[in-house]
Amino acid sequence: MSTDIDVTPVQAHSIESFDHETDVLVIGFGMAGAAAAFEAAGAGARTIVLERASGPGGSSAMSGGEIYLGGGTSVQRACGFEDSPDAMYRYLEAALGPYVDTEKLRLYCDGSPELFEWFVARGVTFKNSFFDRPAWIPPTDDGLMWLGENASPYRRLATPAPRGHRPQVEWSGGGVLMQRMVAAVAEAGATTHTDTLVTNLVVDQGRIVGVVARKYGEQVTYRAGKGVVITTGGFVDNEQMLAHHAPLLVGHGKVSDGLDDGSGIRMAAALGANTRRMSVTQLALNVIPGLVARGILVNARGERFVAEDSYPGHLSVEAIRNQPGPYWVIVDQEGFEEVLEIDLLGTVPTHAEEDAAELEKALEMVPGTLQSTIELYNAYAEKGEDPIFGKQERWIRPLRGPLAAIDPRVIRRASSEIKQVGTGIIGFTLGGLHTTADGEVLDVSGNKISGLFAAGRAASGIHGSDYVSGTSLGDGAFFGRRAGRAAAGVAV
Amino acid sequence: MSTDIDVTPVQAHSIESFDHETDVLVIGFGMAGAAAAFEAAGAGARTIVLERASGPGGSSAMSGGEIYLGGGTSVQRACGFEDSPDAMYRYLEAALGPYVDTEKLRLYCDGSPELFEWFVARGVTFKNSFFDRPAWIPPTDDGLMWLGENASPYRRLATPAPRGHRPQVEWSGGGVLMQRMVAAVAEAGATTHTDTLVTNLVVDQGRIVGVVARKYGEQVTYRAGKGVVITTGGFVDNEQMLAHHAPLLVGHGKVSDGLDDGSGIRMAAALGANTRRMSVTQLALNVIPGLVARGILVNARGERFVAEDSYPGHLSVEAIRNQPGPYWVIVDQEGFEEVLEIDLLGTVPTHAEEDAAELEKALEMVPGTLQSTIELYNAYAEKGEDPIFGKQERWIRPLRGPLAAIDPRVIRRASSEIKQVGTGIIGFTLGGLHTTADGEVLDVSGNKISGLFAAGRAASGIHGSDYVSGTSLGDGAFFGRRAGRAAAGVAV
Numbered sequence: 014m015s016t017d018i019d020v021t022p023v024q025a026h027s028i029e030s031f032d033h034e035t036d037v038l039v040i041g042f043g044m045a046g047a048a049a050a051f052e053a054a055g056a057g058a059r060t061i062v063l064e065r066a067s068g069p070g071g072s073s074a075m076s077g078g079e080i081y082l083g084g085g086t087s088v089q090r091a092c093g094f095e096d097s098p099d100a101m102y103r104y105l106e107a108a109l110g111p112y113v114d115t116e117k118l119r120l121y122c123d124g125s126p127e128l129f130e131w132f133v134a135r136g137v138t139f140k141n142s143f144f145d146r147p148a149w150i151p152p153t154d155d156g157l158m159w160l161g162e163n164a165s166p167y168r169r170l171a172t173p174a175p176r177g178h179r180p181q182v183e184w185s186g187g188g189v190l191m192q193r194m195v196a197a198v199a200e201a202g203a204t205t206h207t208d209t210l211v212t213n214l215v216v217d218q219g220r221i222v223g224v225v226a227r228k229y230g231e232q233v234t235y236r237a238g239k240g241v242v243i244t245t246g247g248f249v250d251n252e253q254m255l256a257h258h259a260p261l262l263v264g265h266g267k268v269s270d271g272l273d274d275g276s277g278i279r280m281a282a283a284l285g286a287n288t289r290r291m292s293v294t295q296l297a298l299n300v301i302p303g304l305v306a307r308g309i310l311v312n313a314r315g316e317r318f319v320a321e322d323s324y325p326g327h328l329s330v331e332a333i334r335n336q337p338g339p340y341w342v343i344v345d346q347e348g349f350e351e352v353l354e355i356d357l358l359g360t361v362p363t364h365a366e367e368d369a370a371e372l373e374k375a376l377e378m379v380p381g382t383l384q385s386t387i388e389l390y391n392a393y394a395e396k397g398e399d400p401i402f403g404k405q406e407r408w409i410r411p412l413r414g415p416l417a418a419i420d421p422r423v424i425r426r427a428s429s430e431i432k433q434v435g436t437g438i439i440g441f442t443l444g445g446l447h448t449t450a451d452g453e454v455l456d457v458s459g460n461k462i463s464g465l466f467a468a469g470r471a472a473s474g475i476h477g478s479d480y481v482s483g484t485s486l487g488d489g490a491f492f493g494r495r496a497g498r499a500a501a502g503v504a505v
Numbered sequence: 506m507s508t509d510i511d512v513t514p515v516q517a518h519s520i521e522s523f524d525h526e527t528d529v530l531v532i533g534f535g536m537a538g539a540a541a542a543f544e545a546a547g548a549g550a551r552t553i554v555l556e557r558a559s560g561p562g563g564s565s566a567m568s569g570g571e572i573y574l575g576g577g578t579s580v581q582r583a584c585g586f587e588d589s590p591d592a593m594y595r596y597l598e599a600a601l602g603p604y605v606d607t608e609k610l611r612l613y614c615d616g617s618p619e620l621f622e623w624f625v626a627r628g629v630t631f632k633n634s635f636f637d638r639p640a641w642i643p644p645t646d647d648g649l650m651w652l653g654e655n656a657s658p659y660r661r662l663a664t665p666a667p668r669g670h671r672p673q674v675e676w677s678g679g680g681v682l683m684q685r686m687v688a689a690v691a692e693a694g695a696t697t698h699t700d701t702l703v704t705n706l707v708v709d710q711g712r713i714v715g716v717v718a719r720k721y722g723e724q725v726t727y728r729a730g731k732g733v734v735i736t737t738g739g740f741v742d743n744e745q746m747l748a749h750h751a752p753l754l755v756g757h758g759k760v761s762d763g764l765d766d767g768s769g770i771r772m773a774a775a776l777g778a779n780t781r782r783m784s785v786t787q788l789a790l791n792v793i794p795g796l797v798a799r800g801i802l803v804n805a806r807g808e809r810f811v812a813e814d815s816y817p818g819h820l821s822v823e824a825i826r827n828q829p830g831p832y833w834v835i836v837d838q839e840g841f842e843e844v845l846e847i848d849l850l851g852t853v854p855t856h857a858e859e860d861a862a863e864l865e866k867a868l869e870m871v872p873g874t875l876q877s878t879i880e881l882y883n884a885y886a887e888k889g890e891d892p893i894f895g896k897q898e899r900w901i902r903p904l905r906g907p908l909a910a911i912d913p914r915v916i917r918r919a920s921s922e923i924k925q926v927g928t929g930i931i932g933f934t935l936g937g938l939h940t941t942a943d944g945e946v947l948d949v950s951g952n953k954i955s956g957l958f959a960a961g962r963a964a965s966g967i968h969g970s971d972y973v974s975g976t977s978l979g980d981g982a983f984f985g986r987r988a989g990r991a992a993a994g995v996a997v
Contacts, residue, residue: 017950017951019952020949020950021777022777111755112748112752112755257780257939258781258782260603260604260782260969263603263604279949279950282774282779282949283777284777285513285514285774285775287749287774288749289749289750290749290750291750291783292783292784314893316808334827335827381881381884381885385880385881392873393873400872401874447749456513457512457774457775458509458511458512458513459509460511477752478752
């Protein structure tokens with residue numbers, strides 16, 4: 014039934030002698046693995062990180078690099094923002110909900126100022142400057158950005174403060190971030206074995222005591238005297254697991270290094286480990302945030318469905334999870350021309366028509382639908398209001414004259430022909446192993462599986478049913494550190 | 506972490522002698538368990554059914570009793586409908602999708618005429634008469650009803666034929682249906698032990714050889730020489746499992762006998778069994794279908810979102826899964842008065858106002874929203890059309906004069922005070938153990954777990970991401986029978 018590798022647990026007595034012995038084994042060298050290995054090695058445990066790729070970094074190194082941090086960091090203060098762990102908690106509880114893990118979230122928010130300092134001490138530089146435009150990933154090297162805190166409905170639920178912390182580099186910061194982490198892990202004294210794909214956990218009377226791996230086609234075995242930490246990432250690269258657990262992502266683009274096939278989740282589940290929230294996903298729609306904020310985002314029926322100045326991750330999830338597609342960004346000429354060229358990424362409209370009636374015809378909508386939406390939007394925009402979705406006044410203006418539509422399924426560049434970009438949707442998975450706040454993996458009866466830990470996207474972290482950018486690197490680091498210390502036997 | 510019973514597998518060598526020995530054990534006596542036990546016993550296997558309640562029937566006995574059957578049954582023919590397994594397949598593939606199990610669905614549709622005859626042979630009577638009104642559960646004893654086949658978008662995808670087959674009884678038929686099934690199981694020679702809660706599977710070197718149960722507080726053990734069939738139902742009664750896997754149902758009403766706590770799913774998962782589609786749920790909104798069809802159903806923003814003559818299960822799922830609540834049924838006086846008293850169940854409007862402007866005020870909607878929806882609806886209704894959602898012409902008429910709103914969260918009876926009915930939402934779970942078409946339970950590596958079978962809502966059946974009424978009793982019976990035969994060692 015499955016083309017996946019067989020992850021059936023291996024009994025310890027079947028292994029005559031282990032090829033390697035250590036205290037703590039960390040499986041996977043992304044952010045969570047780095048954090049776990051750093052702490053385990055720092056606590057004095059002999060630590061080996063096993064990475065299936067030829068080098069460390071994983072999906073973390075390919076990410077935008079934003080880390081969700083707050084509660085009053087030096088960057089926040091330097092940029093003029095006050096913040097508190099409580100305000101951070103209130104925002105995340107709403108934005109990651111419903112059904113956030115309140116215990117983990119409280120720890121995460123209370124520990125966030127310390128986590129920020131930990132990154133700084135690892136050599137990660139955050140510039141004391143604030144990026145104040147709608148964006149997925151800023152083109153600047155600014156250290157701070159909004160991640161939805163200032164958009165409706167959240168701005169009414171918690172005092173807004175920007176908490177997107179960015180390594181000092183233009184565009185994506187994941188690579189620079191992981192360079193620092195890899196160096197820190199080496200300095201802490203952990204060893205890394207690359208090209209080493211872990212396939213099975215080794216069990217001795219219910220306790221996890223090691224792993225079986227493959228390196229260049231050969232089997233290699235590792236004994237772990239203290240613990241095994243699974244930080245193998247999510248399962249967006251496993252189409253069968255997606256179909257079984259998170260079908261919303263089937264057929265869409267993957268936010269990953271191509272190796273997030275859920276192997277760690279499967280290895281533990283083969284032992285009776287419990288999983289949690291396997292259907293929850295991050296989703297991103299291929300839209301230019303500065304255009305969306307200045308216009309409206311509509312579904313296939315020509316209806317708005319979100320405050321268009323929301324963090325683009327939020328409006329994407331609302332679109333893809335709940336709204337019939339295709340989706341369209343509708344702007345007028347004035348709005349289009351306001352967007353900075355560097356933010357536009359060369360985007361030009363896929364459709365342009367004289368008015369709403371012509372545009373809805375071009376978009377094959379039922380006559381009257383988009384017209385009705387724009388009429389109501391404009392009536393309130395005249396007064397600078399958006400009582401339906403609560404867009405901030407800064408972005409509200411009646412849409413006038415010729416209207417353009419942009420289709421997230423295609424990238425149409427000023428410089429080139431139309432290029433299909435698949436579905437215009439990319440994402441990754443957030444469900445995984447059910448763990449304690451110390452990363453201990455729980456079985457389906459709620460018992461701890463002795464010697465087994467997990468963190469990062471192989472585990473179910475602070476997230477309930479939703480996502481905010483930066484919380485994956487953030488909770489991967491935070492709970493990866495705790496798992497590393499717990500595996501090393503340090504009281505957390 | 507968990508208040509659930511501990512389902513850790515028990516090793517066979519730890520049990521000195523078993524209290525009972527048989528060939529096939531069936532855990533749970535709902536529809537799937539009855540079908541499995543009937544076939545296992547009929548194949549000559551000694552068969553015991555273990556039921557935790559004091560009597561058989563389970564959630565099946567409390568259900569409406571509709572069974573999704575077609576492909577050309579005698580009832581369909583007598584009522585003047587042509588049907589084929591292919592048309593049935595095309596409808597269910599769309600209505601249960603995306604990601605239906607195409608192998609199981611093909612078997613189910615091709616085998617449906619035979620399954621109908623099997624029910625008849627078991628003594629279930631289906632009257633040769635057709636119920637042609639929108640309803641959850643008809644008040645009549647008619648044998649056939651629509652289950653969404655004639656509503657948009659499905660009526661354009663597959664030749665519509667009604668396939669809701671009903672035991673000959675007014676209102677809910679689940680009780681009568683299960684009476685017949687229980688009698689058939691006894692006649693086939695299977696034994697039933699009630700008040701017997703199975704807590705653990707017994708494993709002997711990877712093979713399932715029995716179970717540990719509790720009866721009146723005492724432990725009792727069963728050895729199964731041929732196989733154990735899990736038909737324990739879903740997990741809607743387990744709030745923790747809901748929060749982990751199907752949060753959409755947390756806090757809502759349960760469609761169950763109160764004992765669907767996922768124990769069977771957990772027992773198998775504790776052994777490394779794979780689960781599938783754990784987030785998928787059936788959902789029902791407390792609306793009167795005849796009222797909805799004659800009016801419009803709107804979300805908190807006053808927007809329509811579905812063809813209101815859809816099968817109420819479909820419009821409920823669309824509402825609850827994708828639309829912001831509260832939801833409102835809006836009708837005019839003429840529409841209200843058209844609904845038969847027996848279908849109204851005493852419902853009276855929760856709000857009544859002179860026009861749309863007044864009504865949207867009363868419902869605390871943003872001024873202009875509901876007005877805009879009704880204006881567009883009426884403009885097309887004048888022409889007998891609903892190009893946006895495709896409601897059938899039969900139900901289309903402009904909404905005129907005083908308008909009423911009905912709130913699914915309350916039942917307001919003509920005869921009594923307003924009564925809160927919680928959230929107005931009830932449902933059950935559809936995800937469960939990953940099985941072959943013969944009910945063999947697969948582990949997370951795709952290997953069969955020797956001696957272990959599952960069917961009904963403890964397993965993931967034909968369903969993809971969606972549901973149609975009658976498919977739970979239907980696939981429970983169909984795949985329960987196959988699992989029973991496979992467990993008895995009969996080539997299926």
